[in-house]
Amino acid sequence: MKITRNLVSLAAGIAAVALSAGASAEPLKIRIQWSVAPAHITPLITQAPKEIYKHYGKSYVVEPIRMRGSGPALQGIAANELDLGGMSIQALVRGVKRAKLDLKVIAQVMSGGVKGYGATEFYARKGEITKLEDLKGKVIAVNALGSTIDAAVQAQFGRLGWKPGTDYQIVEVRFPAMLPALTSKRVDLAPLLTPFNLIAKKKGGVIKMFNMREALGATETLQWIGRADWIAKNRAALVDFLEDNIRFRTWLYDPKNREQVLATVAKVTKRPAKNYASWAFTNKDNYREPNALVNVGRMQKNVDDLVRLGILKEGIEVKKHVDLSIVKEAAARIGK
Numbered sequence: 588m589k590i591t592r593n594l595v596s597l598a599a600g601i602a603a604v605a606l607s608a609g610a611s612a613e614p615l616k617i618r619i620q621w622s623v624a625p626a627h628i629t630p631l632i633t634q635a636p637k638e639i640y641k642h643y644g645k646s647y648v649v650e651p652i653r654m655r656g657s658g659p660a661l662q663g664i665a666a667n668e669l670d671l672g673g674m675s676i677q678a679l680v681r682g683v684k685r686a687k688l689d690l691k692v693i694a695q696v697m698s699g700g701v702k703g704y705g706a707t708e709f710y711a712r713k714g715e716i717t718k719l720e721d722l723k724g725k726v727i728a729v730n731a732l733g734s735t736i737d738a739a740v741q742a743q744f745g746r747l748g749w750k751p752g753t754d755y756q757i758v759e760v761r762f763p764a765m766l767p768a769l770t771s772k773r774v775d776l777a778p779l780l781t782p783f784n785l786i787a788k789k790k791g792g793v794i795k796m797f798n799m800r801e802a803l804g805a806t807e808t809l810q811w812i813g814r815a816d817w818i819a820k821n822r823a824a825l826v827d828f829l830e831d832n833i834r835f836r837t838w839l840y841d842p843k844n845r846e847q848v849l850a851t852v853a854k855v856t857k858r859p860a861k862n863y864a865s866w867a868f869t870n871k872d873n874y875r876e877p878n879a880l881v882n883v884g885r886m887q888k889n890v891d892d893l894v895r896l897g898i899l900k901e902g903i904e905v906k907k908h909v910d911l912s913i914v915k916e917a918a919a920r921i922g923k
Contacts, residue, residue: 615647615824619811620660620672622653622730623762625867626697626780627673627809628875630855632835636847639838642827649828655761656731664688664814671813673697675735676889679812680903689815692886692909694829694879696809699735700800701874705866707736708784709743709802710769711776713794719747722796725775727751728760728768735809736778739802741898769793781872782862807886808873815910822913829917833878839868840877878918883909 621627630651637643652669654660660672661682672678673696682688700706716722722744729737741751751757760768765777766787776796779787787793799806818825838844852867853860866872876882886905893899 614644615821616650616670617647617821617824617828618650618652618668618670620652620654620663620669620674622656622660622673623780624855625852625863626873628696628835628839629673631839631851632832634851634855635835635838639834640831641834642831646827647824655759656734656736658731658733661686661733664690664812669813670817671811673809674812675733675738675809676807676886677733677735677738677893677899679810679908680890680893680899680901681733682812683903683908684901690812690908691815691818692810692812692881693818693825693911694811694832694914695807695876695881696811698806698874698876698882698885699808700798700803700805702805703870704874705781705871706798706800706873707739707778707780708798709739709776709778709796710784710787710793711796712769712772713792716775716794716796719743719796722776723749723754726756726758726773728765728774728777729757730762730765730778731759732757735799735803735806738893738898739778739799740776742892742896743797743802745896745898781866782858785862785866803889803892805885806889807882810881810886818910818913825913826917826920829879829914830920833914833918833921833923836875836877836879839875878923879914880911880918881909883911 619629621629624630632649633651654663657672657675657678660669660674661678663669664672665686665688679690679692682690711722727740729740731737744755749755758774760774762780765779766783768774769777770792839848848868849860849863852863883906890902890905894902
C-alpha cells in the first residue's frame with residue numbers, strides 16, 4: 588500500500604509538472620492596433636502562410652485589433668486593452684508628456700513621403716476649389732485627431748496662418764468613407780489613400796491639393812509602440828515576433844509571391860486583388876524598412892518640426908523612447 592501511495596504521489600507530481608510546463612509554454616498573445624490595410628500590415632500577419640514563420644503559435648500569436656487611428660490606440664495602450672499600437676509621432680509625444688506613460692518604440696511599420704516612394708494625397712472637389720485659400724471656412728476630413736494625417740493638415744494650413752476650429756473645421760472620417768464623404772459634399776478636403784485616390788481619378792470630379800511629402804516632408808508615420816514594462820517582461824517573445832516579421836516583410840516584397848500577397852490583401856480588405864496590383868508593396872506604396880528599423884533621426888526631426896509648427900506644445904528626446912535592440916537581435920538571427 589505504501590508503494591502504491593508513493594507511485595500515486597509520484598504520478599501526481601509528474602502531472603503537476605507537466606501542467607505547469609504546458610501553462611508556461613502558452614504563446615504570448617500580442618494585441619496590436621491597426622486602422623487601414625494594407626498601410627497597416629498587422630491584419631496581414633495572421634493571414635500570411637504560416638510556413639514563412641519560425642515562431643508563430645509557439646512563443647507568440649498576434650491578435651489584430653482595429654481602431655480608427657493613433658488617438659484611440661493611445662487610449663487602448665493606457666487602458667491596457669492593447670499591447671502595441673501602430674501609432675504616430677504625435678501619439679508617442681502626447682503619451683509621454685500628457686498621459687505620463689513610459690512608452691517605447693520597438694519597430695517601424697510605415698514611413699511616408701520618403702523619396703522614391705508614394706505619399707498620401709489630399710483631394711478637393713474639382714470646380715469648387717482651385718487653391719488652398721479656397722478652403723478657408725471649409726470642412727476638412729482626417730482619420731483621427733492626433734494622427735499624422737491630422738498633423739499634415741495643420742502643417743499645410745498653418746503656413747497660411749490658419750488654425751483649426753477658427754479658420755476651418757476638422758471632422759473624423761474612416762479612410763474607406765473619405766471619398767464618399769468628399770463626393771457627397773459632407774467634407775471639402777479629404778486624404779485619399781491608395782487605392783481610393785486611383786478610384787477618384789478614374790471617376791473624375793476631384794483635384795489634388797497637396798500630399799504628405801509637401802506638408803511634412805518624410806515622416807516616420809507609423810511605428811509599433813507599447814508600454815516599456817510590458818516590452819521588458821515579454822522581450823524574448825518580441826524578438827521572436829520581429830524575427831518572423833522580418834521574414835514576413837521579405838515575403839511581401841518578393842516578386843515570386845506577388846499573386847499570393849495580393850490574394851491575402853484582398854481577403855483582409857474584402858476588395859478585389861486587382862485594386863492593389865499596380866501599387867501595393869511597390870515603390871508606389873509607402874516605405875517599409877526591410878528589417879523594421881526606425882529612423883530615429885527622422886523621427887526626431889518630425890517631432891521638432893511639429894513643435895515649431897505649433898502642432899505639439901512640447902517635444903521629447905526621441906532616442907530615450909526607442910529600443911532598437913529587440914529588432915536588431917531579431918535581424919541578426921537571420922543574418923540581416
